[in-house]
Amino acid sequence: MNSEDVAHYLLNTPEFFEDHLDTLAQITLAHPHGGRTISLGERQLLALREKNKVLEKQMYEMLEFARENEALQNKVHEFTVSLFAARDLTTLQEMIPHLLRDIFSVPHVAMHLWQVTPPSMEVLMFTDEQSKPVCLHQAAHDTASWFGESASLLHSFAYLPLHAGSVSVGLLVLASEEKQRFYPEMGTVFLQRIADAAGSALHPYLDH
Template identity: 40%
Template sequence: MSAEAVAQYLQAHPEFFDQYADLLAEIFVPHPHGGRTISLSERQMLTLRDKNKQLERKLAELIAFGEENDAISEKMHRLSVGLIAAETFQAVIHLLNFHLRDDFAIPHVALRLWDKPAGVEDLPEFTAVSEELQVFAETLAKPYCGSTAGFGTASWFGEHAEHIRSQGLIALRNGGGTIGMIALGSEDIQRFYADMGTLYLERLGELVSAALARATHTAL
């Protein structure tokens, strides 16, 4: 009789140990950490303790994730309040750079907008962007996270370009059209990685898009 057959039989007939209750006290099994044998009830207690430890670790992870999300939400709130208060195009850009670098600790931030509105002075944010990159931004259903290879966005980070190992790219939209893109760069290859969650990056894109649209309309 195989071990699997024995296990299946005991699962199908839980009354077995009611009929042979004395057997429980006579069965000894190897200790999970070796060295001696222990009773079946003691082995069950150890199994429950291991499961409790696993649950405690899982709970600690969930609490840590919750605290991290709370911290990010607070930062997003501060950025939102700042953008609402910003009355000019330049103020929006200044606040964006300040909050992303100082509050979110993103070391390198670059913004590119396709068209310069009337009434706004020439700024690095209006540096020409290739048509291929504009098309790529148009196709972004959600922010891109990963390496800088093959995008041409590394040059946006100026003298730091050669040190950037990962980036997040967020399309900016006004109505149905794409008006620009934010690039977030880091020397840490794991700061922006392919499978990371992008919910807050999406929210960031929506906030900045709305603020820029309002500031542009004011400038006009």
């Protein structure tokens, strides 16, 4: 009989320990952190404590995630409400990058509207292919030049297509020197909300 047979027998014969309580009391196990032996009951208690620590850590991480989400939601709300102050396209063109730097601490922001600055064919095709924001570690096509002398310092980019209905009207690009500020696997829900708010604010002032 090997250890697996013993384990199988005990799992399927719960009355064994009821019939041999003295045996149960005599069982000792190595302490998980070494140094001495402990009873089976003590070992179970330690296991429960370890499990509780894991659960507490998971709960803390969930609460932190919830706080971060709430903070982001508040920032998106502030950004959206601030856009209502604009009364013309020129103001919005200045306001949107400024708000993103100020509210979200994004160090580099560039926004090109096709009506004002016609894009290259590659950038237009790239924008039209995106159904939602996309994050990259390299600048797409010629968009690095949108950041002037800072271009060579940038290592992460978030591309937010701007739409008026189903038609793309521009591209909003957030960039950072930090490689992990924007990365391909990150969630884009809040970036999409920013794009939606900016696109809606711009819509009345753009030719369609």
